[in-house]
Amino acid sequence: MVLKLIAYAVALSLLSGLAGLGTSRFRSLLKLVCFPLLGLSGLAAAAGGLLALTGEPATAQLPLGLPWLAWSVRIDALAGFILLLIGVVVFAVAVFGPGYTREFLHGRHSLAALGVFTGLFVAGMMLVVIANDAFLFMVAWELMSLSSYFLVAFQHENAANRRAAFLYLLMAHVGGLAILLGYGVLAAFGGGFTFEAMRAAELPPLWAGVAFALAFFGFGMKAGLVPLHAWLPEAHPVAPSHISALMSGVMLKVAIYGFVRVTFDLIGTVQVDWGVIVLLVGSVSALLGVLYAMQQTDIKRLLAYSSIENIGVIFMALGLAMIFLAAGQPLLGSLGLIAALYHALNHALFKSLLFLGAGAVIQQTHQHSLEHMGGLLKRLPYTGTFFLVGCLSIASLPPFNGFASEWLTLQTALQGVVLDSGVLRIIIPVTAAMLALTAALGAMLFVRLYGIAFLGQPRTRQARQAHLPSFGMRTAQALLAVLCLLLGVLPALSIDVMGAIPQVLGGLPEPGITGQGWLWLTPVSAATASYSAPLVLLGLGIAWGLFYLLLHGRNHQRVRRIHPWDCGFGPLSPRMQYTATAFAQPVRRIFQPVWLLDEKIERLGDDRRVSGLRHQLQVGDRSWKLLYEPIGRWVLGAARNIARLQGGNVRTYLSYSFFTLIFLLWLIS
Amino acid sequence: MADLLNLQGWLLALLQTALFVTAAPLLVGWLRLLKARLQNRRAPALTQPYRDLAKLFRKEAIVADTASPLFRAAPYVVFSATVVTAAVIPLLAVHLPTAIIADVIVLVGFLGLARFFLALAGMDVGTAFGGMGSSREMTIASLAEPAMLMAIFTLTMTAQSTNISHAIDFLLAQGVVLRPSFMFALLALLLVAVAETGRVPVDNPTTHLELTMVHEAMILEYSGRHLALMEWAAQLKLMIYGVLIANIFSPWGIAQESTPTALLLGLGAIAGKLMLLCVVLAVSETVLAKMRLFRVPGYLNLAFLFALLGMLSHVILEVGA
Numbered sequence: 003m004v005l006k007l008i009a010y011a012v013a014l015s016l017l018s019g020l021a022g023l024g025t026s027r028f029r030s031l032l033k034l035v036c037f038p039l040l041g042l043s044g045l046a047a048a049a050g051g052l053l054a055l056t057g058e059p060a061t062a063q064l065p066l067g068l069p070w071l072a073w074s075v076r077i078d079a080l081a082g083f084i085l086l087l088i089g090v091v092v093f094a095v096a097v098f099g100p101g102y103t104r105e106f107l108h109g110r111h112s113l114a115a116l117g118v119f120t121g122l123f124v125a126g127m128m129l130v131v132i133a134n135d136a137f138l139f140m141v142a143w144e145l146m147s148l149s150s151y152f153l154v155a156f157q158h159e160n161a162a163n164r165r166a167a168f169l170y171l172l173m174a175h176v177g178g179l180a181i182l183l184g185y186g187v188l189a190a191f192g193g194g195f196t197f198e199a200m201r202a203a204e205l206p207p208l209w210a211g212v213a214f215a216l217a218f219f220g221f222g223m224k225a226g227l228v229p230l231h232a233w234l235p236e237a238h239p240v241a242p243s244h245i246s247a248l249m250s251g252v253m254l255k256v257a258i259y260g261f262v263r264v265t266f267d268l269i270g271t272v273q274v275d276w277g278v279i280v281l282l283v284g285s286v287s288a289l290l291g292v293l294y295a296m297q298q299t300d301i302k303r304l305l306a307y308s309s310i311e312n313i314g315v316i317f318m319a320l321g322l323a324m325i326f327l328a329a330g331q332p333l334l335g336s337l338g339l340i341a342a343l344y345h346a347l348n349h350a351l352f353k354s355l356l357f358l359g360a361g362a363v364i365q366q367t368h369q370h371s372l373e374h375m376g377g378l379l380k381r382l383p384y385t386g387t388f389f390l391v392g393c394l395s396i397a398s399l400p401p402f403n404g405f406a407s408e409w410l411t412l413q414t415a416l417q418g419v420v421l422d423s424g425v426l427r428i429i430i431p432v433t434a435a436m437l438a439l440t441a442a443l444g445a446m447l448f449v450r451l452y453g454i455a456f457l458g459q460p461r462t463r464q465a466r467q468a469h470l471p472s473f474g475m476r477t478a479q480a481l482l483a484v485l486c487l488l489l490g491v492l493p494a495l496s497i498d499v500m501g502a503i504p505q506v507l508g509g510l511p512e513p514g515i516t517g518q519g520w521l522w523l524t525p526v527s528a529a530t531a532s533y534s535a536p537l538v539l540l541g542l543g544i545a546w547g548l549f550y551l552l553l554h555g556r557n558h559q560r561v562r563r564i565h566p567w568d569c570g571f572g573p574l575s576p577r578m579q580y581t582a583t584a585f586a587q588p589v590r591r592i593f594q595p596v597w598l599l600d601e602k603i604e605r606l607g608d609d610r611r612v613s614g615l616r617h618q619l620q621v622g623d624r625s626w627k628l629l630y631e632p633i634g635r636w637v638l639g640a641a642r643n644i645a646r647l648q649g650g651n652v653r654t655y656l657s658y659s660f661f662t663l664i665f666l667l668w669l670i671s
Numbered sequence: 672m673a674d675l676l677n678l679q680g681w682l683l684a685l686l687q688t689a690l691f692v693t694a695a696p697l698l699v700g701w702l703r704l705l706k707a708r709l710q711n712r713r714a715p716a717l718t719q720p721y722r723d724l725a726k727l728f729r730k731e732a733i734v735a736d737t738a739s740p741l742f743r744a745a746p747y748v749v750f751s752a753t754v755v756t757a758a759v760i761p762l763l764a765v766h767l768p769t770a771i772i773a774d775v776i777v778l779v780g781f782l783g784l785a786r787f788f789l790a791l792a793g794m795d796v797g798t799a800f801g802g803m804g805s806s807r808e809m810t811i812a813s814l815a816e817p818a819m820l821m822a823i824f825t826l827t828m829t830a831q832s833t834n835i836s837h838a839i840d841f842l843l844a845q846g847v848v849l850r851p852s853f854m855f856a857l858l859a860l861l862l863v864a865v866a867e868t869g870r871v872p873v874d875n876p877t878t879h880l881e882l883t884m885v886h887e888a889m890i891l892e893y894s895g896r897h898l899a900l901m902e903w904a905a906q907l908k909l910m911i912y913g914v915l916i917a918n919i920f921s922p923w924g925i926a927q928e929s930t931p932t933a934l935l936l937g938l939g940a941i942a943g944k945l946m947l948l949c950v951v952l953a954v955s956e957t958v959l960a961k962m963r964l965f966r967v968p969g970y971l972n973l974a975f976l977f978a979l980l981g982m983l984s985h986v987i988l989e990v991g992a
Contacts, residue, residue, distance in 0.1 A: 545751035566797075592965075
């Protein structure tokens with residue numbers, strides 16, 4: 003049943019891609035066939051995923067692959083969970099898509115590329131999750147990377163977009179290579195490419211470390227961990243917004259899935275040092291991600307950097323889980339794992355919600371920069387309201403879903419006292435404080451985003467003339483917003499469903515997070531910590547209702563609307579508002595060394611009379627200067643040296659062949 | 672979670688919350704009285720904050736025509752989130768049913784929720800001051816929050832619980848023990864509390880000068896009942912930090928069973944502790960000057976440093992590495 007549903011899901015997404023071929027002739031096919039098929043595929047995946055979460059693992063052989071290596075698939079609770087996540091977001095994107103792609107209908111854009119590669123992309127992600135051998139995994143992984151490359155390059159008229167897409171392709175393949183090598187190590191000891199063989203293999207610690215390092219590098223690159231994140235803020239903003247939602251909301255989670263599968267399941271026995279590395283890299287990613295996001299004015303770049311932050315948080319929880327597992331605390335280990343996966347689910351929902359919202363805003367205003375928006379809540383009330391839900395969720399505020407998972411992560415970190423090592427007992431709380439700093443900066447980031455884009459007065463004519471987006475676009479956002487609230491208010495129910503996941507990863511025990519019923523989250527025991535989101539919501543509601551009634555029921559005070567007063571300088575103009583750049587200035591000043599700042603103030607006019615000032619600010623990513631540019635220079639230098647072999651003289655080439663031949667003959671004899 | 676079906680407990684919890692909410696202006700009145708005396712001024716009556724609130728509630732609410740619905744909803748969100756925070760903090764007695772709804776991390780989250788809407792409301796009308804206030808408030812809060820959580824972690828690691836009631840129980844059972852980690856955590860929390868409640872030297876609650884204001888800049892466009900709710904929430908926040916510090920670092924006197932005598936004793940104890948804390952705050956506000964905004968990070972780094980030292984001394988001295 004489960005297998006059938008997932009097979010339908012993959013087949014439907016492939017069909018949707020196939021239908022995309024026809025869109026170059028019949029443009030309405032995209033709206034009428036591609037997206038509905040994609041939506042059905044999402045529903046099938048979500049249903050299958052939900053069934054798999056509660057049922058037994060199911061396996062099957064595909065009639066494909068190599069003669070001695072048939073492709074096999076397996077759906078267990080972990081795969082089911084990720085499939086559920088993929089399914090929900092794909093469904094929302096399919097509902098959003100028809101309205102959003104309307105503006106591409108009458109352009110030079112190739113709709114066929116959009117339709118075909120979206121279908122292949124979704125199918126690739128689903129296949130990665132259900133693959134049960136390294137061969138199918140890598141094929142599906144490449145399908146996912148390649149098809150998303152074409153989606154990033156969709157609007158390829160801009161040189162910047164081509165550059166971003168190439169960078170993405172390059173890094174996807176460097177990462178893919180590392181993953182392949184990692185599987186190679188596992189397969190060498192397991193004697194086969196199937197995951198069963200790898201699971202059964204006994205790796206010496208050194209080789210286990212090598213396999214882990216390769217997996218961490220490869221999956222970390224895809225997930226966008228600092229300093230391997232450089233492709234992410236380039237690629238996400240240039241893709242169409244519903245693709246950004248898929249890439250940021252879902253594809254990064256597929257990378258997390260791969261990491262969890264290889265580290266916890268295939269390698270099996272984790273070591274403390276690995277956990278510490280993952281924890282530290284995760285916390286650095288989280289902090290740098292939010293700090294870089296803070297300085298962005300392009301709404302989608304900002305969201306992309308914020309994904310780096312959230313991926314960092316997920317890896318922090320995974321690192322904690324690994325530390326506890328290695329220290330012989332399986333219960334706490336699976337607590338950390340659940341916290342990480344729950345945050346992955348939550349991030350998929352709210353980040354997709356935010357990207358879809360950004361898509362609606364960009365479609366209506368044709369502006370990417372926050373400085374050109376403003377006052378959109380009044381023009382786009384639905385988008386604005388759902389966007390606010392997304393902001394509250396991602397800023398991890400109770401009672402929304404982001405808070406529930408960050409709270410679980412913090413609770414896991416607080417259990418560091420059970421560890422024997424004094425160093426770890428200090429490192430873990432310090433990283434927890436970094437998580438708190440990240441969360442607080444995240445709240446500031448989303449106050450900035452929402453306040454500048456949706457509140458205040460419109461800063462441009464386009465923002466003043468924004469229109470309501472289509473019904474489907476609003477529905478998709480509403481669906482995700484409701485899910486964000488539901489997962490925040492009823493976290494215990496959702497975590498109950500996830501209870502089977504630790505079991506499939508080497509038989510970890512189920513953490514007793516929901517031991518006190520659906521009303522409570524009690525990570526370790528009821529005495530240690532408890533959080534009841536439903537009662538919190540009830541309390542907030544009661545307090546609100548009580549005071550609203552007290553203030554409105556009795557003396558029917560009316561509200562008088564007048565012009566705001568701004569120190570007597572005539573009427574308020576939109577230019578008097580705080581800008582996004584100004585809003586982030588204190589943070590820029592406090593954490594100055596983090597960025598490459600290039601700030602110029604230029605005086606206009608002559609010496610005696612300054613007629614104006616021009617302020618220019620460039621915020622650069624330090625990882626380019628520190629990591630990528632040296633590598634780039636080194637590669638160029640190496641290529642130049644190797645190019646000397648290429649003299650253009652036939653005689654030289656013949657002598658190369660001659661010497662190679664002699665060398666080979668010597669080698670085999 | 673058997674405490675949930677305890678009717679008497681719920682009544683007591685409601686009563687305690689009501690007391691918390693209604694006493695907050697009194698605390699501010701007392702603080703103003705102390706400050707006035709220290710500065711050789713004639714003090715307003717102790718009940719002046721109540722009169723101000725009553726006046727604001729009676730007044731007509733004026734809203735800018737550029738404001739969105741969020742502007743009018745924000746005071747209610749800010750106030751309810753702050754009231755719910757007050758409801759989960761043990762004021763007179765521990766083990767009330769409300770105490771298990773949320774632990775101390777959730778409490779930080781509630782204050783974050785209130786701040787989020789406060790800052791958004793500041794940016795809603797589209798004046799320059801509002802955005803400035805929001806930017807400053809969020810900057811200060813984002814530096815204060817890690818210091819606060821770090822200090823809280825030190826406490827909860829000692830008590831093995833993030834639930835405030837359980838932690839207080841643990842401390843009472845231990846008796847008077849001098850812990851270096853607690854001294855550092857207390858220092859850190861005091862510094863954080865001053866920053867978070869917008870007191871001198873970080874912010875000045877009585878100023879309307881654009882160079883110095885943070886909290887006032889955000890609520891500049893509010894009037895009437897909206898302003899009253901915002902002001903009341905700010906007063907409540909001051910009391911929340913006061914009660915947290917008083918009841919965690921010297922929990923003695925708090926009622927552990929719900930008999931009238933124990934509760935009365937608890938009332939007397941917390942009143943005394945808060946009055947003392949206000950003396951400390953009034954003296955420090957009198958002798959200190961307001962800092963420049965960009966010196967605040969240094970100040971909060973100090974708080975974080977204290978919290979870190981507290982954590983280190985807990986791990987090294989008290990548990991044994």
